[in-house]
Amino acid sequence: MLTDKMHQALNDQLQAEFFSAYLYLSMAAYFEDEGLEGMANWMTIQFQEEQTHAMKFYRYIIERGGRVELQALEKPQKDWPSPLAVFEEAFEHEKMISGRINDLAELAIAEKDHATHNMLQWFIAEQVEEEAAVDTIVNQLKMVGDQGHGLFMIDREMRGRTFVDETQGE
Numbered sequence: 001m002l003t004d005k006m007h008q009a010l011n012d013q014l015q016a017e018f019f020s021a022y023l024y025l026s027m028a029a030y031f032e033d034e035g036l037e038g039m040a041n042w043m044t045i046q047f048q049e050e051q052t053h054a055m056k057f058y059r060y061i062i063e064r065g066g067r068v069e070l071q072a073l074e075k076p077q078k079d080w081p082s083p084l085a086v087f088e089e090a091f092e093h094e095k096m097i098s099g100r101i102n103d104l105a106e107l108a109i110a111e112k113d114h115a116t117h118n119m120l121q122w123f124i125a126e127q128v129e130e131e132a133a134v135d136t137i138v139n140q141l142k143m144v145g146d147q148g149h150g151l152f153m154i155d156r157e158m159r160g161r162t163f164v165d166e167t168q169g170e
């Protein structure tokens, strides 16, 4: 049984994961509009991944006898000044999510909820990967600067990303 605090915090994180999905879909739409298909593909897969994160919390709340309560999502940003600005924001967003996951893990310890603490270990490891992946792209974009050719190369490489549901098969 989840404590009230843990129950609320997990529902809040479910909303945060869906907002992440929403934000990345908005970023994908921006890239579609800019004609950067690879980056649009990368963000669309990020959108799919975030939904699997949300659903992992959804399933977990139910498994622990809790009640899922979906909350309103705010309107995500629509435009950015450059591809670099998009990925810089994605990086800041992932750091914020890592902070939230760490806070959840601390709450789980405070509430003596070892099962939730254990479940959160998956997210702690995932956040390391997410931050590193976005940071790499930020650095690549900084390296190429305004060079159209470099941007084209990065975009082309990002067309190859495919979706894998990493929450399955644990």
Ligand code: OFO
Pocket: 016, 017, 020, 050, 053, 094, 097, 127, 130
């Ligand atoms: Fe981007 O990892 Fe979930 O939110």
